[in-house]
Amino acid sequence: MAKAAKTAITPTRSENYPEWFQQVVRAADMAETSPVRGCMVIKPWGYAIWENMQRVLDGMFKATGHKNAYFPLFIPKRFLEKEAEHVEGFAKECAVVTHHRLEAGPDGGLVPAGELEEPLVVRPTSETIIGDAFSRWVESYRDLPLLINQWANVVRWEMRTRLFLRTAEFLWQEGHTAHATEEEAREHTIRMLNVYADFARDSMAMPVLTGEKTAAERFPGAVETFCIEGMMQDRKALQAGTSHFLGQNFSKAQDIMFLGEDGERQHAWTTSWGVSTRLIGGLIMTHADDDGLVLPPRLAPVHVVIMPITFKSDEPEKIINYCHKVADDLRVQAFHGRHLEVEIDDRDMRGGEKNWSWVKKGVPIRIEVGPRDMAEDALFTARRDRPAKEKESIPRAEFIANAIQMLEDIQQTLHDRALSFREEHTHEIDSESDFRDFFAAPKGDPTPVHGGFALTHFCGDRAMEEKIKNDMGVTVRCVPMDEGEPGTCPFTGQPSAKRLVWAKSY
RNA sequence: CGGGCUGUAGCGCAGCUUGGUAGCGCGCUUGACUGGGGGUCAAGAGGUCGACGGUUCGAAUCCGUCCAGCCCGACCA
Structure with a gap:
């Protein structure tokens, strides 16, 4: 490092x-x-x-x-x-x-x-x-x-x-x-x-x-x-x-x-x-991403971390007090059955290291407050659902009024991102060879990320299910709750009531 | 339970072939310089080298036994 x-x-x-x-x-x-x-x-x-x-x-x-x-x-x-x-x-x-x-x-x-x-x-x-x-x-x-x-x-x-x-x-x-x-x-x-x-x-x-x-x-x-x-x-x-x-x-x-x-x-x-x-x-x-954990706000132990930047100031106490005031204004706000959890991190360590430690912990919102920000009555703000270096100065009153909404927005963004990822990697597959290709590891890659969910018909034959598991490490994850449409099992040619979800699994 | 590998400082490792009183990086402590970015410099603390036994004047190093952990398989929330 x-x-x-x-x-x-x-x-x-x-x-x-x-x-x-x-x-x-x-x-x-x-x-x-x-x-x-x-x-x-x-x-x-x-x-x-x-x-x-x-x-x-x-x-x-x-x-x-x-x-x-x-x-x-x-x-x-x-x-x-x-x-x-x-x-x-x-x-x-x-x-x-x-x-x-x-x-x-x-x-x-x-x-x-x-x-x-x-x-x-x-x-x-x-x-x-x-x-x-x-x-x-x-x-x-x-x-x-x-x-x-x-x-x-x-x-x-x-x-x-x-x-x-x-x-x-x-x-x-x-x-x-x-x-x-x-x-x-x-x-x-x-x-x-x-x-x-x-x-x-x-x-x-x-x-x-x-x-x-x-x-x-x-x-x-x-x-x-x-x-x-x-x-x-x-x-x-x-x-x-x-x-x-x-x-x-x-x-x-x-x-x-x-x-x-x-x-x-x-x-x-x-x-x-x-x-x-x-x-x-x-x-x-x-x-989580390549910078560490990313927490959905509703489960985050800390919603907002405030980092006072005091080294430049002649009056560090003023900045600390300002931060406490911001924290107090946030802590009274309710968010899904609890109050906003705000942490003021005034540990004596270098800014970069401190900031990255909260990035890696996945805290939804990070705020830096230095003399300049205090003078402007603004907060230098970063969201964990965006790149670590993307930061924005927001007027204090505006941030305090919109903090809950910002957390809701992060929560929604994380969900939508995960949902589109799943949809992107979920495919209807109708032939055995396509099925094998879908789950076959690309050559020369020791740690391949590939495949996804295959929606594929299946006759229900237990021995065939076992064979697919042994051959490819792929199992039926679930038989979806919905009605589904009948089709043909690509492995046996037998009739199938509906598509099942196939994938490699943990 | 089968196959492969590894045990040396808190963590990651070198040293072992060719035995001679233990080393590096990170981390930690202290100080100075820094300062909107995962520092710089200096000084320190920290190890019965997995365990037991053998060979030897002398073993982290060679030999044996044991123990523990990791990876790959079979099994699983």
Whole structure:
């Protein structure tokens, strides 16, 4: 960094996308790897983004009738064994606690002692332990629907991990509901899917497709799995949230039964749905550029950073006071359920370095105030959705009156930009050779960014789906919710009900 | 769990082939000069060279065992 680099982040997205991603996380000081393999330390800037996501989502869950609760981290092994497909899906990635005590070992270290009678599994998801509680809580149709959400950490022992996108431990929310009828449970599954899609679009400025997973991609134990899928800037798909209709699979396995209005004892219908800290990975890969993170204002921990330029002034206190006054006038303004977050950065460091540090953190609006600006009663302003060096002097009163509008404008710009990017790289593809060409990596490029979403008919043959996955690394991301038009499957020549969304994915 | 690679200062690395008491860049500390841009100069702090054992007068360097991490595969929010 001694020599002036062209971009704040090296390598750039086009040079090496995965490495660019890691560098953005590091430059914005969001998270770091930890001594524990596969686990991350989420640093204050990253965690603040998560807290904002939590606040908005939690409000949406409450608004749709859910209550928060908390269930144990440890799940008795026999609970997991109750639902056959569920066990099979998660068994390979479970962390298991087998002892409850440490004792001094022969060579000075500590060795586990006190073996547990029954091993405890660290939750990879909580359907089983929550189902156990539901079986006791639900007695009558009057107890339904039961709408519960939990904010928690879960552990899935992944082989290969990446900050925010796939870590062995991650933070998430998992909603679990029980209903009296199949129809109501199905409706609820879709309702929560739409909550996720709304959140992604409105708060994250991340357009997503909604659809159903094929059997191959379905949640273990679910009857149907629905998802939101976003397109990242390397044109790969990111599954950003899932909503499952569990039918009576779990209620039968765990005896969640109620006495109906008609006096009949019957099994409840359940759903579950979740989003995780992976959303932060999606946020980065949707908006960040070669100068670092770009935050949609609605989720930004800081909306406006004010940097006093005092070195030229005989009276630096005057400038600082002026900045505080601007900050006060901004902080009283409401922006989507909170007040504007304004930070005055008067750290004693060189201007360039300070300015770039906020560029890399993705703060929506940066303001510099020096003696000249103060004399003119104006603010030297930069927006993160525009090039770092594009700055504009705006009269103070005008800026204060329009700050909210400017943030809304940035939010909208980010969304529209992401939407046109996705549309630009989404194509209807009708022959197998075009399909292969679309997803084939250009020759001689070690870190190719290519492909996108292919809208292609498919007959639904599971073996063919598997073959395409093995050959090209391309999977069905979702079966779109809309009606669609019938056509012909280019892989088998069989009839197809509608086009599916195909892509490489995270 | 298979294949490849790497462990030396907070981070990134050189030194190892041809053993001789540890070096560079960034970062950090202090001071000066700077100042609407990711500085300049000077002076400093910081390492039992992944662990254990062997060979040797002497091991970061040679040998052995172990441990950890990274990359590529199979699996995944």
